[in-house]
Structures are given as C-alpha cells and as structure tokens.
Amino acid sequence: xxxxxxxGGSVQAGGSARLSCVISGVTIEHxxxxxxxxxxxxxxxxxxxxxxIGERTYYADSVKGRFTITRDNDKNTVYLQMNSLKPxxxxxxxCAALWGAKYFDDVASAQALGWExxxxxxxxxxxx
Numbered sequence: 001x002x003x004x005x006x007x008g009g010s011v012q013a014g015g016s017a018r019l020s021c022v023i024s025g026v027t028i029e030h031x032x033x034x035x036x037x038x039x040x041x042x043x044x045x046x047x048x049x050x051x052x053i054g055e056r057t058y059y060a061d062s063v064k065g066r067f068t069i070t071r072d073n074d075k076n077t078v079y080l081q082m083n084s085l086k087p088x089x090x091x092x093x094x095c096a097a098l099w100g101a102k103y104f105d106d107v108a109s110a111q112a113l114g115w116e117x118x119x120x121x122x123x124x125x126x127x128x
Contacts, residue, residue: 001025001117005095008122011085015126019080021095021119028052028071033078034110035069037091040120043089046111047093048080052100058107063089087128092121
C-alpha cells in the first residue's frame with residue numbers, strides 16, 4: 001500500500017493550496033482517510049478526516065471553515081483544499097488510511113486510532 005501526498009509549497013498568508021493524496025494498493029471506498037500535520041517543534045495533530053461510510057467529514061477547530069477534505073473514489077485520491085491560509089498552518093502534512101470498519105465520530109477519536117498506512121508528507125509553508 002502506498003500513499004503519495006503532493007501539493008505542498010510556499011504560500012502567502014490568505015492564499016490557498018490543494019493537497020492531493022494518491023493511494024495505491026487498496027480501494028479508498030473501503031477506507032477512512034485522514035490528513036494530519038506536524039508543525040515545527042510541535043506534535044502531530046489531526047487536521048481533517050473522511051469516513052468511507054456516509055463520507056462524514058470532521059475538522060480540527062483550527063481549520064474548520066477554511067479546509068475541505070474530499071475524495072474521488074474513481075481516482076483513488078483524496079484532497080485537502082486549504083483556503084485562507086495562516087502562518088500557523090505551516091507544517092508537514094501527511095495523509096493516512098484506516099480500514100473502514102474502524103469507527104470514529106470526531107477528530108479526537110479519529111486521532112486516537114492506529115492509522116494503518118501513511119504517506120511521506122508534503123511541506124506547506126505559509127509566509128506572512
């Protein structure tokens with residue numbers, strides 16, 4: 001199983017970026033997908049999650065209203081659209097996959113689960 005994240009780069013505050021995560025080896029229809037990030041000097045945190053059943057979405061409070069997670073099952077790809085970016089969004093962003101039978105109903109419970117597969121990360125730098 002491979003998760004290939006891309007789309008990172010340097011963005012000015014207030015700008016937008018879209019991250020992509022192409023997944024191979026599994027069908028994302030059967031998997032929950034999450035985006036995490038690790039900012040310099042901080043612990044990894046969950047940013048956004050999408051369930052395979054019902055395609056429910058969850059967002060960390062810090063990104064709610066600015067980030068949107070979507071999935072394209074035909075392309076086996078998940079996206080994270082990031083708008084109104086702030087310097088504090090600067091981090092390495094990782095996509096991850098978790099078997100769909102694992103249940104969560106908020107960001108905290110999603111973060112607590114053992115996500116099975118991880119991408120290599122893509123760096124987003126937001127300058128003020």
